Amino acid sequence: MTTVVIVDDHAMFRRGVRAELAEHVDVVAEAGDVAEAVAVIRAEQPDVVLLDVHLPGGGGVEVIRQAPSTDGRPVYLALSVSDAAEDVIGVIRGGARGYVTKTITGPELVDAIRRVDAGDAVFSPRLAGFVLDAFAGAIPLAAVDEDLDSLTEREREVMRLIARGYAYKEVAGELFISIKTVETHMSSVLRKLQLTSRHELARWAADRRLF
Template identity: 80%
Template sequence: MATAERKGPVSVVIVDDHAMFRRGVRAELESAGRGQVAILAEAADVDEAIAAVGEHRPDVVLLDVHLPGGGGAEVMRRVTAGGGAPETRYLALSVSDAAEDVIGTIRGGARGYVTKTITGPELVQAIGRVAEGDAVFSPRLAGFVLDAFSGSIDVAAVDEDLDRLTEREREVMRLIARGYAYKEVAKELFISIKTVETHMSSVLRKLQLSSRHELTRWASDRRLL
Protein backbone atom coordinates (compact mmCIF):
# COMPACT_ATOMS: atom_id res chain seq x y z
CA MET A 1 0.00 0.00 0.00
CA ALA A 2 1.14 3.52 -0.75
CA THR A 3 0.85 6.19 1.87
CA ALA A 4 -2.43 8.02 2.21
CA GLU A 5 -0.73 11.41 1.74
CA ARG A 6 -2.52 13.47 -0.84
CA LYS A 7 -2.31 17.12 -1.67
CA GLY A 8 -5.69 17.74 -3.24
CA PRO A 9 -8.58 15.86 -4.76
CA VAL A 10 -7.97 13.14 -7.36
CA SER A 11 -9.01 14.34 -10.79
CA VAL A 12 -11.12 11.91 -12.79
CA VAL A 13 -12.60 11.44 -16.26
CA ILE A 14 -15.54 9.05 -16.60
CA VAL A 15 -15.76 6.99 -19.78
CA ASP A 16 -18.89 4.91 -20.35
CA ASP A 17 -21.32 4.69 -23.22
CA HIS A 18 -24.36 4.70 -20.95
CA ALA A 19 -25.30 8.22 -19.95
CA MET A 20 -27.28 6.96 -16.98
CA PHE A 21 -24.43 4.94 -15.65
CA ARG A 22 -22.13 7.94 -15.93
CA ARG A 23 -24.68 9.94 -14.04
CA GLY A 24 -24.86 7.31 -11.30
CA VAL A 25 -21.09 7.23 -10.95
CA ARG A 26 -20.97 11.00 -10.82
CA ALA A 27 -23.63 11.13 -8.12
CA GLU A 28 -21.83 8.50 -6.03
CA LEU A 29 -18.46 10.20 -6.38
CA GLU A 30 -19.88 13.58 -5.49
CA SER A 31 -21.49 12.33 -2.30
CA ALA A 32 -19.23 9.47 -1.14
CA GLY A 33 -16.09 11.13 -2.48
CA ARG A 34 -16.84 14.59 -1.16
CA GLY A 35 -13.68 16.65 -1.54
CA GLN A 36 -11.53 13.69 -2.50
CA VAL A 37 -12.56 13.34 -6.14
CA ALA A 38 -12.93 15.98 -8.80
CA ILE A 39 -14.74 15.00 -11.99
CA LEU A 40 -13.24 16.86 -14.93
CA ALA A 41 -15.19 15.38 -17.82
CA GLU A 42 -17.25 12.51 -19.18
CA ALA A 43 -16.95 10.65 -22.46
CA ALA A 44 -19.28 8.23 -24.24
CA ASP A 45 -17.02 6.65 -26.85
CA VAL A 46 -13.39 6.11 -27.80
CA ASP A 47 -12.89 9.40 -29.64
CA GLU A 48 -14.49 11.49 -26.92
CA ALA A 49 -12.42 9.66 -24.32
CA ILE A 50 -9.14 10.34 -26.10
CA ALA A 51 -10.00 14.00 -26.51
CA ALA A 52 -11.06 14.33 -22.88
CA VAL A 53 -7.95 12.64 -21.52
CA GLY A 54 -5.69 14.73 -23.74
CA GLU A 55 -7.36 17.95 -22.75
CA HIS A 56 -7.83 17.42 -19.01
CA ARG A 57 -4.93 15.06 -18.16
CA PRO A 58 -6.72 13.51 -15.20
CA ASP A 59 -5.09 11.48 -12.45
CA VAL A 60 -7.45 8.58 -13.11
CA VAL A 61 -9.66 7.52 -16.00
CA LEU A 62 -12.68 5.40 -15.11
CA LEU A 63 -12.90 3.27 -18.20
CA ASP A 64 -15.71 1.05 -19.40
CA VAL A 65 -14.40 -2.08 -21.14
CA HIS A 66 -17.10 -2.40 -23.76
CA LEU A 67 -17.17 0.85 -25.64
CA PRO A 68 -18.27 1.78 -29.15
CA GLY A 69 -15.25 2.48 -31.33
CA GLY A 70 -12.89 -0.22 -30.11
CA GLY A 71 -13.31 -0.73 -26.39
CA GLY A 72 -11.41 0.60 -23.41
CA ALA A 73 -8.12 -0.97 -24.49
CA GLU A 74 -8.26 1.09 -27.67
CA VAL A 75 -8.48 4.28 -25.63
CA MET A 76 -5.36 3.41 -23.63
CA ARG A 77 -3.46 2.33 -26.72
CA ARG A 78 -4.17 5.49 -28.68
CA VAL A 79 -3.59 7.89 -25.81
CA THR A 80 -0.19 6.43 -24.97
CA ALA A 81 0.69 6.11 -28.67
CA GLY A 82 -0.03 9.82 -29.01
CA GLY A 83 2.38 10.50 -26.16
CA GLY A 84 -0.40 12.05 -24.11
CA ALA A 85 -0.87 11.94 -20.36
CA PRO A 86 1.81 9.43 -19.32
CA GLU A 87 1.05 9.91 -15.64
CA THR A 88 -2.63 9.11 -16.05
CA ARG A 89 -3.81 5.83 -14.50
CA TYR A 90 -6.67 3.77 -15.85
CA LEU A 91 -9.22 1.95 -13.72
CA ALA A 92 -11.48 -0.40 -15.68
CA LEU A 93 -15.09 -0.45 -14.55
CA SER A 94 -17.09 -3.21 -16.19
CA VAL A 95 -20.07 -5.49 -15.81
CA SER A 96 -17.98 -8.29 -17.24
CA ASP A 97 -15.80 -10.59 -15.18
CA ALA A 98 -14.82 -12.68 -18.22
CA ALA A 99 -11.16 -13.63 -18.23
CA GLU A 100 -10.53 -12.32 -21.73
CA ASP A 101 -11.96 -8.91 -20.87
CA VAL A 102 -9.95 -8.61 -17.70
CA ILE A 103 -6.67 -9.82 -19.15
CA GLY A 104 -7.08 -7.82 -22.34
CA THR A 105 -7.70 -4.66 -20.36
CA ILE A 106 -4.75 -5.18 -18.05
CA ARG A 107 -2.52 -5.94 -21.02
CA GLY A 108 -3.75 -2.65 -22.47
CA GLY A 109 -2.32 -0.82 -19.50
CA ALA A 110 -5.04 -0.51 -16.89
CA ARG A 111 -3.92 -0.33 -13.26
CA GLY A 112 -7.07 -1.90 -11.92
CA TYR A 113 -10.31 -3.58 -12.77
CA VAL A 114 -13.47 -3.50 -10.70
CA THR A 115 -16.95 -4.70 -11.55
CA LYS A 116 -19.99 -2.45 -11.52
CA THR A 117 -21.30 -4.19 -8.44
CA ILE A 118 -18.90 -2.00 -6.48
CA THR A 119 -20.38 0.49 -4.02
CA GLY A 120 -19.72 4.21 -4.09
CA PRO A 121 -17.34 4.35 -1.10
CA GLU A 122 -15.42 1.34 -2.39
CA LEU A 123 -15.07 3.02 -5.77
CA VAL A 124 -13.76 6.19 -4.15
CA GLN A 125 -11.20 4.13 -2.27
CA ALA A 126 -10.21 2.23 -5.41
CA ILE A 127 -9.73 5.48 -7.32
CA GLY A 128 -7.52 6.81 -4.54
CA ARG A 129 -5.34 3.72 -4.53
CA VAL A 130 -4.97 3.64 -8.30
CA ALA A 131 -4.03 7.32 -8.30
CA GLU A 132 -1.22 6.46 -5.90
CA GLY A 133 0.02 3.67 -8.10
CA ASP A 134 -1.51 0.62 -6.47
CA ALA A 135 -3.25 -2.05 -8.50
CA VAL A 136 -6.85 -2.67 -7.51
CA PHE A 137 -8.98 -5.66 -8.37
CA SER A 138 -12.35 -6.91 -7.26
CA PRO A 139 -11.73 -9.76 -4.83
CA ARG A 140 -13.21 -12.33 -7.19
CA LEU A 141 -10.88 -11.28 -9.99
CA ALA A 142 -7.64 -11.02 -8.06
CA GLY A 143 -6.90 -14.74 -8.04
CA PHE A 144 -7.05 -15.51 -11.69
CA VAL A 145 -5.38 -12.27 -12.71
CA LEU A 146 -2.33 -13.39 -10.78
CA ASP A 147 -2.56 -16.84 -12.36
CA ALA A 148 -2.66 -15.37 -15.83
CA PHE A 149 0.51 -13.38 -15.30
CA SER A 150 2.61 -15.82 -13.37
CA GLY A 151 3.37 -18.54 -15.84
CA SER A 152 0.39 -19.22 -18.01
CA ILE A 153 0.27 -19.13 -21.76
CA ASP A 154 2.29 -16.67 -23.70
CA VAL A 155 1.46 -15.83 -27.29
CA ALA A 156 4.99 -16.72 -28.35
CA ALA A 157 4.77 -20.09 -26.63
CA VAL A 158 1.69 -20.97 -28.65
CA ASP A 159 3.55 -20.97 -31.94
CA GLU A 160 6.37 -22.99 -30.47
CA ASP A 161 3.89 -25.59 -29.34
CA LEU A 162 2.26 -25.68 -32.74
CA ASP A 163 5.64 -26.02 -34.47
CA ARG A 164 6.39 -29.14 -32.49
CA LEU A 165 3.45 -30.93 -34.07
CA THR A 166 4.15 -32.91 -37.22
CA GLU A 167 2.08 -32.35 -40.34
CA ARG A 168 0.02 -35.47 -39.74
CA GLU A 169 -0.58 -34.55 -36.14
CA ARG A 170 -1.89 -31.17 -37.17
CA GLU A 171 -4.32 -32.76 -39.61
CA VAL A 172 -5.66 -35.06 -36.93
CA MET A 173 -5.76 -32.19 -34.42
CA ARG A 174 -7.87 -30.03 -36.71
CA LEU A 175 -10.45 -32.71 -37.32
CA ILE A 176 -10.65 -33.71 -33.67
CA ALA A 177 -11.04 -30.08 -32.63
CA ARG A 178 -14.01 -29.84 -34.98
CA GLY A 179 -15.75 -32.67 -33.20
CA TYR A 180 -14.89 -35.64 -35.41
CA ALA A 181 -14.79 -39.00 -33.67
CA TYR A 182 -11.62 -41.07 -34.00
CA LYS A 183 -13.49 -43.41 -36.31
CA GLU A 184 -14.47 -40.52 -38.58
CA VAL A 185 -10.97 -39.09 -38.64
CA ALA A 186 -9.66 -42.52 -39.60
CA LYS A 187 -12.06 -42.76 -42.53
CA GLU A 188 -11.30 -39.19 -43.61
CA LEU A 189 -7.54 -39.72 -43.66
CA PHE A 190 -7.59 -43.35 -44.82
CA ILE A 191 -5.72 -44.64 -41.79
CA SER A 192 -6.69 -46.95 -38.93
CA ILE A 193 -8.31 -45.84 -35.69
CA LYS A 194 -5.21 -46.94 -33.84
CA THR A 195 -3.08 -44.53 -35.82
CA VAL A 196 -5.46 -41.72 -35.03
CA GLU A 197 -5.17 -42.59 -31.35
CA THR A 198 -1.40 -42.50 -31.56
CA HIS A 199 -1.39 -39.08 -33.21
CA MET A 200 -3.90 -37.70 -30.74
CA SER A 201 -1.80 -39.00 -27.89
CA SER A 202 1.17 -37.07 -29.26
CA VAL A 203 -0.88 -33.95 -29.84
CA LEU A 204 -2.24 -33.88 -26.31
CA ARG A 205 1.18 -34.60 -24.82
CA LYS A 206 2.93 -31.92 -26.89
CA LEU A 207 0.28 -29.30 -26.19
CA GLN A 208 0.07 -30.31 -22.54
CA LEU A 209 -3.66 -30.89 -22.74
CA SER A 210 -5.64 -33.76 -21.30
CA SER A 211 -8.79 -34.17 -23.34
CA ARG A 212 -10.36 -33.48 -26.68
CA HIS A 213 -12.55 -30.87 -25.05
CA GLU A 214 -9.56 -28.89 -23.88
CA LEU A 215 -8.16 -29.24 -27.36
CA THR A 216 -11.37 -27.79 -28.82
CA ARG A 217 -11.14 -24.77 -26.57
CA TRP A 218 -7.39 -24.44 -27.19
CA ALA A 219 -7.93 -24.42 -30.94
CA SER A 220 -10.89 -22.06 -30.90
CA ASP A 221 -9.07 -19.65 -28.60
CA ARG A 222 -6.39 -19.45 -31.27
CA ARG A 223 -8.81 -19.49 -34.18
CA LEU A 224 -7.29 -22.58 -35.75
CA LEU A 225 -10.66 -23.94 -36.86
Protein backbone atom coordinates in the same frame (compact mmCIF):
# COMPACT_ATOMS: atom_id res chain seq x y z
CA MET B 1 -8.92 16.52 -5.20
CA THR B 2 -8.12 13.71 -7.60
CA THR B 3 -9.39 14.58 -11.08
CA VAL B 4 -11.34 11.83 -12.85
CA VAL B 5 -12.78 11.16 -16.32
CA ILE B 6 -15.57 8.57 -16.57
CA VAL B 7 -15.66 6.55 -19.79
CA ASP B 8 -18.72 4.36 -20.34
CA ASP B 9 -21.19 4.08 -23.21
CA HIS B 10 -24.24 4.24 -20.93
CA ALA B 11 -25.07 7.84 -19.98
CA MET B 12 -27.32 6.82 -17.09
CA PHE B 13 -24.53 4.74 -15.57
CA ARG B 14 -22.07 7.64 -15.94
CA ARG B 15 -24.47 9.95 -14.15
CA GLY B 16 -24.88 7.46 -11.31
CA VAL B 17 -21.12 7.04 -10.88
CA ARG B 18 -20.63 10.80 -11.02
CA ALA B 19 -23.19 11.29 -8.27
CA GLU B 20 -21.47 8.67 -6.09
CA LEU B 21 -18.09 10.33 -6.53
CA ALA B 22 -19.20 13.96 -6.33
CA GLU B 23 -18.06 14.73 -2.78
CA HIS B 24 -14.83 12.77 -2.97
CA VAL B 25 -13.14 13.42 -6.33
CA ASP B 26 -13.37 16.02 -9.09
CA VAL B 27 -15.09 14.45 -12.12
CA VAL B 28 -13.89 16.76 -14.89
CA ALA B 29 -15.47 15.03 -17.91
CA GLU B 30 -17.33 12.03 -19.28
CA ALA B 31 -17.11 10.13 -22.56
CA GLY B 32 -19.18 7.46 -24.27
CA ASP B 33 -16.90 6.03 -26.96
CA VAL B 34 -13.23 5.67 -27.85
CA ALA B 35 -12.86 8.83 -29.93
CA GLU B 36 -14.63 11.00 -27.38
CA ALA B 37 -12.63 9.47 -24.53
CA VAL B 38 -9.28 10.09 -26.21
CA ALA B 39 -10.25 13.71 -26.90
CA VAL B 40 -11.35 14.52 -23.35
CA ILE B 41 -8.40 12.70 -21.75
CA ARG B 42 -5.97 14.70 -23.86
CA ALA B 43 -7.84 17.92 -23.09
CA GLU B 44 -8.39 17.43 -19.36
CA GLN B 45 -5.26 15.40 -18.46
CA PRO B 46 -6.98 13.78 -15.45
CA ASP B 47 -5.29 11.87 -12.66
CA VAL B 48 -7.51 8.79 -13.08
CA VAL B 49 -9.68 7.45 -15.91
CA LEU B 50 -12.53 5.09 -15.00
CA LEU B 51 -12.68 2.99 -18.14
CA ASP B 52 -15.24 0.48 -19.36
CA VAL B 53 -13.73 -2.44 -21.26
CA HIS B 54 -16.31 -2.62 -24.05
CA LEU B 55 -16.84 0.66 -25.89
CA PRO B 56 -17.96 1.72 -29.36
CA GLY B 57 -14.94 2.37 -31.52
CA GLY B 58 -12.52 -0.28 -30.29
CA GLY B 59 -12.83 -0.88 -26.55
CA GLY B 60 -10.98 0.28 -23.46
CA VAL B 61 -7.59 -1.01 -24.57
CA GLU B 62 -7.81 1.21 -27.65
CA VAL B 63 -8.38 4.25 -25.43
CA ILE B 64 -5.21 3.43 -23.49
CA ARG B 65 -3.30 2.91 -26.71
CA GLN B 66 -4.34 6.26 -28.16
CA ALA B 67 -4.03 8.23 -24.92
CA PRO B 68 -1.19 6.46 -23.06
CA SER B 69 0.00 7.46 -19.62
CA THR B 70 2.84 9.98 -19.52
CA ASP B 71 4.84 10.37 -16.32
CA GLY B 72 2.28 8.17 -14.60
CA ARG B 73 -0.80 10.17 -15.67
CA PRO B 74 -3.52 9.34 -16.25
CA VAL B 75 -3.88 6.11 -14.31
CA TYR B 76 -6.44 3.78 -15.87
CA LEU B 77 -8.87 1.88 -13.65
CA ALA B 78 -11.13 -0.52 -15.53
CA LEU B 79 -14.74 -0.49 -14.30
CA SER B 80 -16.76 -3.11 -16.14
CA VAL B 81 -19.68 -5.48 -15.86
CA SER B 82 -17.44 -8.19 -17.33
CA ASP B 83 -15.44 -10.50 -15.09
CA ALA B 84 -14.10 -12.63 -17.98
CA ALA B 85 -10.42 -13.49 -17.78
CA GLU B 86 -9.82 -12.29 -21.35
CA ASP B 87 -11.09 -8.81 -20.47
CA VAL B 88 -9.22 -8.57 -17.18
CA ILE B 89 -5.91 -9.76 -18.60
CA GLY B 90 -6.29 -7.82 -21.84
CA VAL B 91 -6.85 -4.43 -20.25
CA ILE B 92 -4.14 -4.94 -17.63
CA ARG B 93 -1.67 -5.90 -20.33
CA GLY B 94 -2.86 -2.83 -22.22
CA GLY B 95 -1.79 -0.58 -19.36
CA ALA B 96 -4.60 -0.33 -16.80
CA ARG B 97 -3.54 -0.20 -13.15
CA GLY B 98 -6.59 -1.99 -11.79
CA TYR B 99 -9.87 -3.68 -12.63
CA VAL B 100 -13.09 -3.64 -10.61
CA THR B 101 -16.56 -4.81 -11.54
CA LYS B 102 -19.75 -2.76 -11.51
CA THR B 103 -20.98 -4.60 -8.45
CA ILE B 104 -18.60 -2.41 -6.44
CA THR B 105 -20.15 0.01 -3.93
CA GLY B 106 -19.70 3.77 -4.04
CA PRO B 107 -17.30 3.91 -1.07
CA GLU B 108 -15.30 0.98 -2.48
CA LEU B 109 -14.97 2.77 -5.81
CA VAL B 110 -13.78 5.96 -4.12
CA ASP B 111 -11.19 3.89 -2.25
CA ALA B 112 -10.10 2.14 -5.47
CA ILE B 113 -9.62 5.49 -7.23
CA ARG B 114 -7.56 6.85 -4.38
CA ARG B 115 -5.42 3.73 -4.25
CA VAL B 116 -4.59 3.63 -7.96
CA ASP B 117 -3.93 7.37 -7.84
CA ALA B 118 -1.41 6.66 -5.07
CA GLY B 119 0.29 3.96 -7.14
CA ASP B 120 -1.37 0.78 -5.92
CA ALA B 121 -2.76 -1.94 -8.18
CA VAL B 122 -6.42 -2.60 -7.37
CA PHE B 123 -8.59 -5.59 -8.31
CA SER B 124 -11.89 -7.03 -7.23
CA PRO B 125 -10.95 -10.16 -5.18
CA ARG B 126 -11.91 -12.80 -7.76
CA LEU B 127 -10.20 -10.94 -10.59
CA ALA B 128 -6.85 -10.78 -8.84
CA GLY B 129 -6.59 -14.54 -9.31
CA PHE B 130 -6.81 -14.18 -13.09
CA VAL B 131 -3.89 -11.79 -13.12
CA LEU B 132 -1.79 -13.96 -10.81
CA ASP B 133 -2.56 -17.04 -12.90
CA ALA B 134 -1.64 -15.20 -16.08
CA PHE B 135 1.76 -14.14 -14.79
CA ALA B 136 2.33 -17.58 -13.29
CA GLY B 137 1.70 -19.16 -16.68
CA ALA B 138 -1.47 -21.02 -15.68
CA ILE B 139 -3.41 -19.25 -18.42
CA PRO B 140 -1.81 -19.65 -21.87
CA LEU B 141 -1.97 -16.01 -22.89
CA ALA B 142 -0.37 -16.33 -26.31
CA ALA B 143 -2.85 -18.99 -27.42
CA VAL B 144 -5.80 -17.06 -25.99
CA ASP B 145 -4.72 -13.87 -27.70
CA GLU B 146 -4.20 -15.55 -31.06
CA ASP B 147 -7.63 -17.17 -31.03
CA LEU B 148 -9.43 -14.08 -29.79
CA ASP B 149 -7.67 -11.76 -32.22
CA SER B 150 -9.47 -13.59 -35.02
CA LEU B 151 -12.85 -12.53 -33.60
CA THR B 152 -14.47 -9.14 -33.88
CA GLU B 153 -15.62 -7.32 -30.74
CA ARG B 154 -19.25 -8.31 -31.39
CA GLU B 155 -18.29 -11.93 -32.06
CA ARG B 156 -16.49 -12.02 -28.71
CA GLU B 157 -19.62 -10.74 -26.96
CA VAL B 158 -21.79 -13.38 -28.67
CA MET B 159 -19.20 -16.09 -27.96
CA ARG B 160 -19.05 -15.25 -24.27
CA LEU B 161 -22.84 -15.27 -23.80
CA ILE B 162 -23.37 -18.48 -25.78
CA ALA B 163 -20.57 -20.15 -23.81
CA ARG B 164 -22.34 -19.16 -20.59
CA GLY B 165 -25.46 -20.99 -21.76
CA TYR B 166 -27.58 -18.14 -23.13
CA ALA B 167 -30.14 -19.05 -25.80
CA TYR B 168 -29.96 -17.17 -29.11
CA LYS B 169 -33.06 -15.17 -28.17
CA GLU B 170 -31.47 -14.17 -24.85
CA VAL B 171 -28.25 -13.12 -26.58
CA ALA B 172 -30.27 -11.03 -29.03
CA GLY B 173 -32.05 -9.30 -26.17
CA GLU B 174 -28.84 -8.73 -24.22
CA LEU B 175 -27.00 -7.18 -27.19
CA PHE B 176 -30.01 -5.47 -28.83
CA ILE B 177 -29.56 -7.32 -32.11
CA SER B 178 -31.76 -9.74 -34.08
CA ILE B 179 -31.73 -13.50 -33.59
CA LYS B 180 -30.63 -13.83 -37.22
CA THR B 181 -27.63 -11.62 -36.50
CA VAL B 182 -26.77 -13.76 -33.47
CA GLU B 183 -26.89 -16.87 -35.66
CA THR B 184 -24.62 -15.22 -38.22
CA HIS B 185 -22.08 -14.21 -35.58
CA MET B 186 -22.22 -17.65 -34.00
CA SER B 187 -21.52 -19.35 -37.32
CA SER B 188 -18.55 -17.05 -37.84
CA VAL B 189 -17.21 -17.75 -34.34
CA LEU B 190 -17.43 -21.53 -34.79
CA ARG B 191 -15.76 -21.32 -38.20
CA LYS B 192 -12.89 -19.11 -36.98
CA LEU B 193 -12.26 -21.23 -33.89
CA GLN B 194 -12.66 -24.47 -35.85
CA LEU B 195 -15.42 -25.75 -33.58
CA THR B 196 -18.61 -27.55 -34.53
CA SER B 197 -21.16 -26.80 -31.81
CA ARG B 198 -22.04 -24.52 -28.93
CA HIS B 199 -21.12 -27.34 -26.55
CA GLU B 200 -17.59 -27.42 -27.95
CA LEU B 201 -17.51 -23.64 -27.67
CA ALA B 202 -18.48 -23.82 -23.99
CA ARG B 203 -15.65 -26.27 -23.29
CA TRP B 204 -13.22 -24.16 -25.32
CA ALA B 205 -14.12 -21.01 -23.37
CA ALA B 206 -14.05 -22.80 -20.01
CA ASP B 207 -10.59 -24.21 -20.70
CA ARG B 208 -9.36 -20.67 -21.31
CA ARG B 209 -11.24 -19.16 -18.36
CA LEU B 210 -13.09 -16.74 -20.60
CA PHE B 211 -16.21 -16.58 -18.42
